Amino acid sequence: MGDAQTARATLVFPAVNEAAEAYVTAARARGEETICAASVTDGEIAGVRDDLHRLPPIYDEQFSETFLALAAAQSVGRLFCPVASVHDFMARFIDSQNLAIELIGQSPIRQQVEQHRRLMARARRLLPLVEHCAGPVPCLSLLEVAGILRQASQIYGESNDDKLAAMMGIMASAPPGDVIEIGALMGRSAFVLLYLAWRYRVGPVLTIDPWRADNAVQRRSPQALQTLVDEWDFEVMREGFFVNMVPLRADDHSHLRLPSEEAFAVYAQDSARTYSASSKVAYSGQIAAIHIDGNHDHDLVGKDCRLWLGRMLPGSWLILDDYIWAHGDGPYRVGNDLLREQGKRIARAFVCGKALFVQWQHEPR
């Protein structure tokens, strides 16, 4: 077998799960030579590769000889093992055979332990913020904060931990009413709002997003941001959103695939307040919390506020996303106008995670 100087390739064994798939994809993207091997081949994972080598099971008496032959023939210098029992076996095998092969990374079990500890550290950091935003009202436990963060992190989105933590706090004091989100993307913040609306017994959630390129483009932002829209497949965005909502209750959520302005017309006139063929969602027409996170161009954020704020209840919360924003000042200008013109109607206002949070003492005008 080649020594560590000449052995260049990374062997992924057993290449049978998503961790293997992810490693191979990332390694090949950075130009690392990878070879895949498995004993028990999983149809789907093996099927995407044309280069899968067969190795006997690790307990088979042929394993040692076959593995050493493969490692020598392919110049294997590193080994990635995404299965705990194999990782443990191979650590001892490499040691006992005194092989010049580096076993990459921690075992999957160790990784899981570390990942959980990191998550809990994140939740412990955020819990005081959640409690501060909730004020005197009882709010979430540490485990709930961790659980929400974990699920939200699985969903592609643009809401950061601090903003989500503030949402987890403020929703504790929202009055009963409808929860609205303008701009859903793939559902990171929608997932959190839907959970919180159920957890604090606030009311049904209505999400709004046209999932269309011509709505999504930020015409008042630099060209580089405008062209980012071209990377999206908006049917993937739509489908991904609904996939991401599956773990949550479906009977208190519906979605309008419309721009905010058209969605408001439906919301304002539909006396039955049901928008979904599959589920009957009873909206009150009065808003307990609204997350304005659609198009951030100044005129569109202003229009969102003019239309929707008239439906907000005393004690309700406005979350104006990207009040602090690198790509434009639409939300900042609209937020400042609100603070200036309606200051006397506001009970609390603060900025967290770049969003402006406003609690209305009296209905906004």
Ligand SMILES: C[S@@+](CC[C@H](N)C(=O)[O-])C[C@H]1O[C@@H](n2cnc3c(N)ncnc32)[C@H](O)[C@@H]1O
């Ligand atoms: C910043 S993303 C939303 C991020 C999401 N709230 C999250 O936390 O992951 C903005 C979204 O607004 C949507 N959008 C753009 N124009 C809109 C409009 N006029 N009405 C509603 N949504 C709009 C876009 O399609 C895009 O999905």
